[in-house]
Amino acid sequence: MNNLITKKTIIIGGGISGLVSAYSAIQSGSTVILYEKSNQLGGLIGTKYSENGLVEQAANGFLNSSSIEKLTKDLNLKLLKPESSSKKRRFFRNNKLHSLPISIFALLRGIFGFCFINSEPNLDENMQEWSQRIFGKDFTEFIIEPAIGGIYSTELELMYVPSVFSKFKFYNGKSLLRNLLFHFKNKKKEIKPNLRGLVSFQNGMQELIKGLHTYILNNSKSKIHLNSKISNLNHFLESNKNNEIRICTSLFETIELIKEWELAKEIFPKYDICSFSYQTICTITQFGMNTIFPYKAFGILFPRNQNLFVKGVLANHCIFKGRVKNLPYSETWIYSGDWLNDATETSVKEIFVKERNFLLSKLNKLRNNDPNRKIFLHDIHIKIWKNAFPIYNKNLYNFNNFLDEIEFICEQKGNPIRFYGNYRNGIGIRSLIENAMISR
Numbered sequence: 001m002n003n004l005i006t007k008k009t010i011i012i013g014g015g016i017s018g019l020v021s022a023y024s025a026i027q028s029g030s031t032v033i034l035y036e037k038s039n040q041l042g043g044l045i046g047t048k049y050s051e052n053g054l055v056e057q058a059a060n061g062f063l064n065s066s067s068i069e070k071l072t073k074d075l076n077l078k079l080l081k082p083e084s085s086s087k088k089r090r091f092f093r094n095n096k097l098h099s100l101p102i103s104i105f106a107l108l109r110g111i112f113g114f115c116f117i118n119s120e121p122n123l124d125e126n127m128q129e130w131s132q133r134i135f136g137k138d139f140t141e142f143i144i145e146p147a148i149g150g151i152y153s154t155e156l157e158l159m160y161v162p163s164v165f166s167k168f169k170f171y172n173g174k175s176l177l178r179n180l181l182f183h184f185k186n187k188k189k190e191i192k193p194n195l196r197g198l199v200s201f202q203n204g205m206q207e208l209i210k211g212l213h214t215y216i217l218n219n220s221k222s223k224i225h226l227n228s229k230i231s232n233l234n235h236f237l238e239s240n241k242n243n244e245i246r247i248c249t250s251l252f253e254t255i256e257l258i259k260e261w262e263l264a265k266e267i268f269p270k271y272d273i274c275s276f277s278y279q280t281i282c283t284i285t286q287f288g289m290n291t292i293f294p295y296k297a298f299g300i301l302f303p304r305n306q307n308l309f310v311k312g313v314l315a316n317h318c319i320f321k322g323r324v325k326n327l328p329y330s331e332t333w334i335y336s337g338d339w340l341n342d343a344t345e346t347s348v349k350e351i352f353v354k355e356r357n358f359l360l361s362k363l364n365k366l367r368n369n370d371p372n373r374k375i376f377l378h379d380i381h382i383k384i385w386k387n388a389f390p391i392y393n394k395n396l397y398n399f400n401n402f403l404d405e406i407e408f409i410c411e412q413k414g415n416p417i418r419f420y421g422n423y424r425n426g427i428g429i430r431s432l433i434e435n436a437m438i439s440r
């Protein structure tokens with residue numbers, strides 16, 4: 001008789017974590033009820049279609065894996081791979097582009113540290129101290145920080161290594177090389193995906209959101225409630241007893257949600273957690289007749305101290321086919337930092353225009369009076385995401401331990417509650433999808 005009763009999974013949050021959670025719950029035979037506070041699904045992910053091409057509001061692609069290929073096959077979606085000519089990633093230093101922005105000595109120092117220095121993070125070591133100890137100062141400043149900053153948009157000194165590499169085990173005394181070899185030797189053999197590396201969709205990331213939306217709606221008993229903000233977790237849990245609850249909101253929203261929850265209030269004091277810090281991120285996508293890229297490339301990363309605010313620029317016209325119409329070039333500029341908290345679209349645009357003019361002349365030698373210089377100003381799309389990411393620091397690490405304990409207690413009580421999102425086990429969409437697909 002019991003087998004005839006369908007399990008119910010209640011999901012809070014309709015971003016990629018919530019939608020993939022819903023997909024995986026339906027796959028395992030559950031009925032899903034999803035609550036999304038805004039009037040649309042996707043959360044941080046969203047694609048706008050301008051007359052000149054496609055504008056991604058946040059993510060423009062993600063790393064592929066065999067489980068993602070299975071997901072997209074179930075959703076009838078076709079993955080798009082980047083153009084092969086878009087591989088080049090460059091670093092900007094001293095007004096020039098470099099594939100290797102450091103001296104040969106700094107490179108040798110980095111290789112030495114990678115092969116021989118104990119990589120286990122010390123308890124009070126921030127990521128900058130850890131990286132400088134292992135790779136040396138220059139390697140850290142000009143390679144590690146811009147590369148990590150390109151993903152986490154945060155300065156290394158604010159980050160904590162176990163929080164960033166939460167799935168990676170560092171063994172005492174072992175170098176990073178030996179840890180990596182050990183990690184890959186013991187990792188479960190994964191089926192290789194057909195397409196390796198970065199992927200997206202012909203019509204942008206919105207295709208994935210639409211595909212998941214349709215999949216959930218096609219399951220006749222499952223429901224999506226838009227404009228439905230869940231505020232009081234005590235009441236919500238009381239009225240959803242015996243169902244599995246999956247909380248798939250950002251860290252900022254998760255804290256809002258659980259701060260009055262009785263169980264959380266009981267356990268929280270045990271953990272050494274101070275206040276949380278968040279990162280504001282801004283993307284500016286523009287279309288135009290010129291580009292700062294002197295050749296076909298993926299993008300440029302900017303180390304600190306180059307007198308620029310920008311953290312990275314993507315060459316959209318090179319990465320995925322069909323991203324531009326009418327005008328030949330499109331770039332996405334990424335800004336982050338505390339200064340953005342008080343910034344307006346107008347103030348960010350001023351900085352962008354100034355920095356872009358500077359880079360046009362430095363990298364592409366476009367003269368000030370070149371008629372093509374002004375044309376790019378016609379089509380600019382600015383999006384500021386407040387509190388988009390947490391800072392991956394020690395607080396976040398402790399907070400995740402706290403959530404693990406909550407999940408364990410709820411499981412024991414027979415009322416499973418699970419937390420998913422970019423503050424749990426990785427920031428990228430691939431990690432989010434894979435975590436949401438595994439029933440923990």
Ligand SMILES: Cc1cc2nc3c(=O)[nH]c(=O)nc-3n(C[C@H](O)[C@H](O)[C@H](O)COP(=O)(O)OP(=O)(O)OC[C@H]3O[C@@H](n4cnc5c(N)ncnc54)[C@H](O)[C@@H]3O)c2cc1C
Pocket residue numbers: 012013014015016017018035036037038041042043044045057058059060061062063228229230231248249250253257281282283385388420421422427428429430432
């Ligand atoms: C500028 C930028 C660029 C990025 N680029 C990439 C990239 O190229 N590749 C990559 O892999 N990743 C990228 N990322 C990261 C990735 O996009 C995010 O980590 C991911 O989209 C987060 O998804 P999520 O579902 O966990 O959270 P969110 O997208 O934040 O979704 C949470 C959802 O929950 C809803 N919600 C919140 N509170 C409640 C409540 N109380 N009740 C009901 N609903 C609620 C929200 O409205 C939202 O829809 C980028 C992120 C940014 C900001």
